[in-house]
Amino acid sequence: MQEVLNHVESHKDHYLSQLKEFLAIPSVSSQSTHNADTRRCAEWVANEMRTIGMQNVQIFETPGHPIVYSEWLGAPGKPTVLFYGHYDVQPVDPVNLWTSPPFEATIRDGNLYARGSADDKGQVFIHFKAIEAYMKNIGRLPVNIKMLIEGEEEVGSVNLENFVKEHKDLLKADLVLISDSSMFAKGIPSVCYGLRGLAYMEVEVIGPNTDLHSGSFGGSIHNPIQALSEIIASLHDKNGRVTVKGFYDDVRPLTKAERAAFKKLPWNDKKYAKELGVKQLYGEKGYTTLERRWARPTLECNGIWGGYTGEGAKTVLPAKAFAKISMRIVPDQSSKKIARLFERHIKSVAPKTVQVIVRELHGGEPAITPIDSPEVQAAVAALQKGFGKKPLYQREGGSIPIVVQFKKLLGLDTVLLGFGLPDENAHAPDEHLNLDNFFGGIRTSVHFYNELPNYWK
């Protein structure tokens, strides 16, 4: 082990110059003018995999950008890790807001600035270097590894599901490992063990059969905007709880250990409110802000529209009003069931003065990898050794659809070992990666592969 870690220590400058090469390729997946760059980037990844000692390196064509696969399966009896990452990046516009050119990686104040530095090239590269350090020094890895690096994450991973479905045998593994997220805060390594799911709905409220003059007709029929507002207002009670009937029935309660773990995270409600620019927070009574964001189901209005929305005044009593309303769900809620409960509830509370149509637009399941599971415990041990600091536990309020896909298609839980920071501008100008976290990430990666078999038994 020590020679592996020594190798990492002695190659830091080399790593940075290699990573700059990777970051110099403008693999913007959403812009077809960069199609050739994106392909070149896939080839760079494949070549790098060969160089570090991965085997069976393949570039799989898709209807979009290619998927790069490789494996090292020389540790029979040991667990097999399916590592997922992506080599494509977000667009760089507005490019004039970048302090240094987005595809010329530049170090300032201990950070590496470039598009893709944090999301996700830098984090993928961390694992390449951990693997390389093992192969160069002891010629083998402590576990089996399969790497799946796609080029369409920033455009919704549109071809990944089909690929996974068609290559279930190739991708067979014991767990999924992803480094494409952030730790809780600078100097606070954390392991993310849960994600919320989603049920995204659209509500259409129909009043009169045509737009009416609000002067001539106002006061005699139920205004659809008013009716929609009344429905929305009824969806939370005075304690901030969602009133949809049966909404909380399947919610797995937070364990004492989880609540205690969240409490250890440095957090200040006042600071959070100030940063967001609100005078006072809002949420479900009886839960902390982090619990509300990560581990409790919530209902949010994502959009609303109806009637006249231009400049000035138009005296219309509109025929219709619409809202997009989504619910974040947690284990063991099901997206389909929540969508059904929502539709039933909306129809039951809608007044007879209007018609209501409810549509389900999109859904996704929540995910959790219990904190006492072997993979999470191995991640904790690795982070402690890699950063010299006991890591904390966190969840994430959003969804990572690919995590749900891996669970659904391959039956695998995911460990989210994020080395980014929340303020590293992943999708904005001046994206960067903290270099302490970059090198700490490589050490953690080395330790994770080493620790995993100990916890797996």
Added chain:
Amino acid sequence: MQEVLNHVESHKDHYLSQLKEFLAIPSVSSQSTHNADTRRCAEWVANEMRTIGMQNVQIFETPGHPIVYSEWLGAPGKPTVLFYGHYDVQPVDPVNLWTSPPFEATIRDGNLYARGSADDKGQVFIHFKAIEAYMKNIGRLPVNIKMLIEGEEEVGSVNLENFVKEHKDLLKADLVLISDSSMFAKGIPSVCYGLRGLAYMEVEVIGPNTDLHSGSFGGSIHNPIQALSEIIASLHDKNGRVTVKGFYDDVRPLTKAERAAFKKLPWNDKKYAKELGVKQLYGEKGYTTLERRWARPTLECNGIWGGYTGEGAKTVLPAKAFAKISMRIVPDQSSKKIARLFERHIKSVAPKTVQVIVRELHGGEPAITPIDSPEVQAAVAALQKGFGKKPLYQREGGSIPIVVQFKKLLGLDTVLLGFGLPDENAHAPDEHLNLDNFFGGIRTSVHFYNELPNYWK
């Protein structure tokens, strides 16, 4: 009198061919390609005024389309009527939906089809012919008349207010008479004696200082769409009454006579609901539908928007949400005061979790000419003689800004003697005017000028 009425009877065909000339001029005020037509129409009106015996005929230039004025003041000691109308018309698009060409007046099924037939050339022409009948047969009118026919009513009468302000002496009169509205229904002549006013507001609800990811942040701060919906939902109580504090304080109650008069109008709530396509009506408890529409103040949402309103799903927790909300007001409410009460109320009910900005966009005062006033009683007598049927009383839920202007600038009440019908497509293809109402209108106009001095004493 009888020779005047006989003259009308014997000139019906002549009237129609003259009116067709007037309707053939495409005086579309909103389209600059028709500027020459609009001017030609003003000249047609001035020439017609000279022909029928009006004096001091003048075409006043404005920054837009001209205003045509004339007078006959040969009845000293008798009341002076300021007749207002307009010679401009709405555009004709979509022209392919017209059964016959919009500027070639065509008679079908007892109706005259043409743009401007009902709104307002046909109704202005009614008064020309009444005046002509007097002048040709007895050489004088029973009252003094000033005529003010503008060419910008369909574009908001943008230059009329200044003109009235600058010609207060010229326009001095005892009452205003307008024929630019509809009777209650076919075969039911009615006099409209009240209009509602308006206070039109915009509400902006501000939550976080930027749009947030609804997964990561959802459940921890008050969603501005939700907060706005909660505010809107609170603006009506369960009896359909507006909850804005002080809202009803200045409302002049409906008199017993008014309520009795409204009850005489043929009305069927079920038919109304069916026509509008709603299962059930909605409104302030304790009032009939017509009372709610015409004589009670109401609050309507005219528009709402915030967050993502495009196709599909976007998981945004928006920074802001907006609504346009207008209140129709009745005598003796004041637009400014109601706007102030609304702003104060919204600020008092807004939760501390959001910021709220309230803007006043537009306002207008209500108007009423009491049913026992001389001008309304003269109109009632004239309608009864003109149509051979006792007319009914109605109000109108919308506003006619010019009525408020005449009250404000000249101190004059207005009589609305409408000869159109509610379904004559005033602003749509196949606009038409019922010929029974056209000829009944001329007779009524003859009688109104004759009756007015009797009631005025």
